[in-house]
Amino acid sequence: xxxxxxxxxxxxxxxxxxxxxxxxxxxxxxxxxxxxxxxxxxxxxxxxxxxxxxxxxxxxxxxxxxxxxxxxxxxxxxxxxxxxxxxxxxxxxxxxxxxxxxxxxxxxxxxxxxxxxxxxxxxxxxxxxxxxxxxxxxxxxxxxxxxxxxxxxxxxxxxxxxxxxxxxxxxxxxxxxxxxxxxxxxxxxxxxxxxxxxxxxxxxxxxxxxxxxxxxxxxxxxxxxxxxxxxxxxxxxxxxxxxxxxxxxxxxxxxx
Amino acid sequence: xxxxxxxxxxxxxxxxxxxxxxxxxxxxxxxxxxxxxxxxxxxxxxxxxxxxxxxxxxxxxxxxxxxxxxxxxxxxxxxxxxxxxxxxxxxxxxxxxxxxxxxxxxxxxxxxxxxxxxxxxxxxxxxxxxxxxxxxxxxxxxxxxxxxxxxxxxxxxxxxxxxxxxxxxxxxxxxxxxxxxxxxxxxxxxxxxxxxxxxxxxxxxxxxxxxxxxxxxxxxxxxxxxxxxxxxxxxxxxxxxxxxxxxxxxxxxxxxxxxxxxxxxxxxxxxxxxx
Numbered sequence: 353x354x355x356x357x358x359x360x361x362x363x364x365x366x367x368x369x370x371x372x373x374x375x376x377x378x379x380x381x382x383x384x385x386x387x388x389x390x391x392x393x394x395x396x397x398x399x400x401x402x403x404x405x406x407x408x409x410x411x412x413x414x415x416x417x418x419x420x421x422x423x424x425x426x427x428x429x430x431x432x433x434x435x436x437x438x439x440x441x442x443x444x445x446x447x448x449x450x451x452x453x454x455x456x457x458x459x460x461x462x463x464x465x466x467x468x469x470x471x472x473x474x475x476x477x478x479x480x481x482x483x484x485x486x487x488x489x490x491x492x493x494x495x496x497x498x499x500x501x502x503x504x505x506x507x508x509x510x511x512x513x514x515x516x517x518x519x520x521x522x523x524x525x526x527x528x529x530x531x532x533x534x535x536x537x538x539x540x541x542x543x544x545x546x547x548x549x550x551x552x553x554x555x556x557x558x559x560x561x562x563x564x565x566x567x568x569x570x571x572x573x574x575x576x577x578x579x580x581x582x583x584x585x586x587x588x589x590x591x592x593x594x595x596x597x598x599x600x601x602x603x604x605x606x607x608x
Numbered sequence: 609x610x611x612x613x614x615x616x617x618x619x620x621x622x623x624x625x626x627x628x629x630x631x632x633x634x635x636x637x638x639x640x641x642x643x644x645x646x647x648x649x650x651x652x653x654x655x656x657x658x659x660x661x662x663x664x665x666x667x668x669x670x671x672x673x674x675x676x677x678x679x680x681x682x683x684x685x686x687x688x689x690x691x692x693x694x695x696x697x698x699x700x701x702x703x704x705x706x707x708x709x710x711x712x713x714x715x716x717x718x719x720x721x722x723x724x725x726x727x728x729x730x731x732x733x734x735x736x737x738x739x740x741x742x743x744x745x746x747x748x749x750x751x752x753x754x755x756x757x758x759x760x761x762x763x764x765x766x767x768x769x770x771x772x773x774x775x776x777x778x779x780x781x782x783x784x785x786x787x788x789x790x791x792x793x794x795x796x797x798x799x800x801x802x803x804x805x806x807x808x809x810x811x812x813x814x815x816x817x818x819x820x821x822x823x824x825x826x827x828x829x830x831x832x833x834x835x836x837x838x839x840x841x842x843x844x845x846x847x848x849x850x851x852x853x854x855x856x857x858x859x860x861x862x863x864x865x866x867x868x869x870x871x872x873x874x875x876x877x878x879x880x881x882x883x
Contacts, residue, residue, distance in 0.1 A: 404746055428747035442742035446657075456746045504746075593688075 353416050355512065355544055356379040356401055361410035362568075363396055370396050372568030373410070382509070383538055383545040385559030387552070387590065392565045394548040395439070398514050402434050403427050432460060435505030435513040435543075441497040441503070443489040449476070450485040455506045460508060464490075474532065475503040478540075479533060495526035502533060506541065509607060513537065515547040519554045527554060534558045553593055564590065612774070634830050639760055641752040656751065658761035662723050666769055673718050674773030677710050678702060678780030686789045696795035698785055700804030706777035712813040713861055715773040716820035717872035719766060720853035727758055728849035732842035740833070744811025750833070753765050759825040766821025767814045774813060810871060816864045823856040 354377035355591045363371040370393035378384050379491050397428070399405040400412050403419050412420040419430050430449070430554055443452050457463055458522045478497040489497055498518060505513055515534065519527035538545055538558075547589050549555055555562055556576045564572040572587045579591060589595075645651045681702045689695045706709075731754060734740050743750045785791040828849040835845035 399741075404741055404744060424744070424749055431745055431747045434745065436742070436745040438738045438742055440737055442738040444739055445737075446743075459746065459748050534645075 354378055355382075355415060356546070357413040358397075358400070359411045359413070360387075361400060361412060362398070363393070363405065363407050367402060369568050370482075371400075371407070372479075374568075374570055375452075376563065378544065378546060378572060380544055381542060383534075383547070383558060383560045385547045385549060385555040385562045387550060387555050388561060388565035389590070389597055390550060390599075393566055393568060394550075395516050397539055397565065398546065401512075401514060402431055402436060428460075432456075432508055433511045435508070435510040435554045437502050437518055438499065438512065439517045441489070441501035442599070443497060443501055445489045447489075449481075449489065449492070449500050451486050452487075452489070452500060453507055455504065456507045460541045471507065476500070478506070478537075479503045480529075493526075495522050495529065498522070498530060499533065502530075502537075506536050506537065506543075509541065510543065510545065511569050512544045513550075515545065517549055518547060519549060519551045527551065528557075530554075532555045550590075552593070610654055618623060619708075621827040623770055623834055630809075630834070631830050634755075634833070635826055637704050637751045638755050638826065638829075639775075641749065641756050642759065645752055645756060646724075653753070654757040655760060658757045659765065661726070661760040662758070663765040663769065666719060666722055666765075668724055670769045670773045671776050673714055674706075674711060674776035677714055677773075677778035678706050678777035678782070681705055681710070681777075682781040682784035682789065682849035686785065686791070695789070695791055697799040698791055699781070699796035699800035700802075702781035702785065703778050703800045703805045704809055706715060706781065706858055707813045708717070708780070708809045708866075709813075709861075711774040711777050712770045712817050712820065714859060715770045716766060716817065716824065716857045717854060719762070719769065720824045720828075721856060723762065724824045724849050724853045725846045727825065727828040728835070728846045729842055731829055732835030732845040735835050736837055737834060738841060753830045755781070755825075755833075761823035761824065762821040764821070766824070767817040772821075774810070789849045812864075812868050816861060819860050819864065820857050823860060824853045827853045873874050 356376075356377040356378040358374050361371055361374045374397070380585060386397060387401050388394045396405060400407060400420070401414070403412065403422060406420050410420075411418055414430055414433075415432075419427065422430070439530075443449075444455070447455070450469075450472055455473055457468045457471060472485065473482065476485055479502050481496060481499050481503070484492060484500065489500070492500065506587050512535075518530050518534065522530065530549070534545060534547065535558060535600055537543060542550075546556070547554070547558055556579075560574055562572070562574060563570050566586055572582065572584055574582070579587065582588060669721055682698065684700050685701050686695060689698045689701070703786035731740070734754070740750045740754070782796060785798055786793050831845045831852065835841050
């Protein structure tokens with residue numbers, strides 16, 4: 353049985369079809385990377401996995417249980433098993449780093465203040481930022497913010513971590529630190545990872561399986577080696593970062 | 609052409625009803641969490657920062673507005689009362705107006721601007737930066753965590769701020785009437801309390817403040833929760849939140865005044881301030 357499963361999932365926003373009858377299985381312990389152009393629906397797919405969005409058609413399963421029709425109250429137990437790293441971190445900007453990381457522990461456990469403080473310390477050390485616990489999110493750099501958000505995402509020791517564009521907006525060195533951190537968490541916490549990205553370097557580094565979303569369909573599913581060797585023109589163009597004829601057409605001069 | 613107009617009107621009406629339905633569901637969820645979480649001590653820690661934000665930080669602005677309302681009322685009513693030789697009774701009109709109508713309404717409007725705007729902006733920004741989604745992912749209901757404490761703070765503190773605004777309004781009117789317009793001090797207070805301000809009038813102002821506070825919190829939080837993307841979306845949520853709160857205050861004030869008047873007449877009959 354797969355840990356996460358999409359059965360025939362479709363999602364529309366207005367007239368735009370973002371997901372078109374998607375089938376996908378993600379196994380426990382796997383590290384899956386979803387690639388695709390900006391606006392192709394990768395984040396929408398990720399949000400379906402934790403029922404932040406509901407499909408218009410189809411079904412979403414977690415650990416053999418259908419989760420898409422569950423009411424918010426019942427989803428709490430399901431969501432406790434997920435950590436979600438949002439694109440911009442989504443740290444609560446009215447709280448310190450310490451309070452941000454402690455948030456899920458305060459909300460969902462009966463641990464004492466000392467125990468929570470110890471866990472916060474441990475998680476911040478794990479992401480390499482033990483010195484920032486008293487700072488406010490506004491005082492952190494983009495990379496630090498993502499690492500603190502990651503510390504918060506793993507506070508409840510989830511079974512699955514979902515990463516939404518973890519390296520976007522970071523310089524190559526900081527992006528690589530995030531990639532290494534994803535690998536480290538996989539190794540040390542034995543979690544299932546789903547990473548949404550359009551950064552191919554990151555995809556090749558952290559993924560042991562890569563799928564590509566294009567115009568609402570999954571057009572490719574394979575290992576990083578298979579991605580490099582594929583002759584699918586859309587996947588190839590995406591991997592090497594080459595604009596298509598259709599994209600260039602719009603840039604050609606219309607007069608003269 | 610006429611068909612297109614009908615289509616547009618129909619579309620707009622459907623959209624309005626749709627939004628109103630969403631708002632009712634939002635209000636329903638807020639009350640469900642309010643009743644469910646009332647006895648959970650863990651949730652009480654969320655109240656203190658909201659009490660500070662809504663209450664303490666509104667004290668200067670509500671005070672200034674209250675004092676000046678009383679002063680303006682004194683200046684405006686004095687001339688009319690002096691023309692008919694009844695200037696000594698000016699206190700009754702100033703104080704009844706301040707306590708029953710202008711005080712609560714203007715205090716609520718000030719709060720709609722200061723607190724309502726801040727609520728819509730804060731929650732709108734949280735939505736745009738995915739902080740509300742982050743709450744949901746971490747298994748915390750955003751309505752319980754964000755809306756309920758703000759709602760409680762607004763409902764409990766708007767009447768207190770209204771009472772404070774009333775006191776300063778009464779003092780402002782008294783200062784101008786007695787020290788600037790030379791209305792006899794004793795007569796000013798005598799007529800204020802005899803046939804003027806009584807428990808009913810004070811309670812009417814305070815009771816409607818509960819409704820105003822609730823309306824400001826629910827409308828502003830709803831607008832923030834449904835804010836569009838980007839800075840313009842948050843800006844629009846703030847503006848819409850204030851305008852809708854303002855309209856709600858005016859409509860609720862009318863409904864409350866009508867109901868209160870009927871009740872008052874049923875209990876006490878008609879009373880004249882010149883009686």
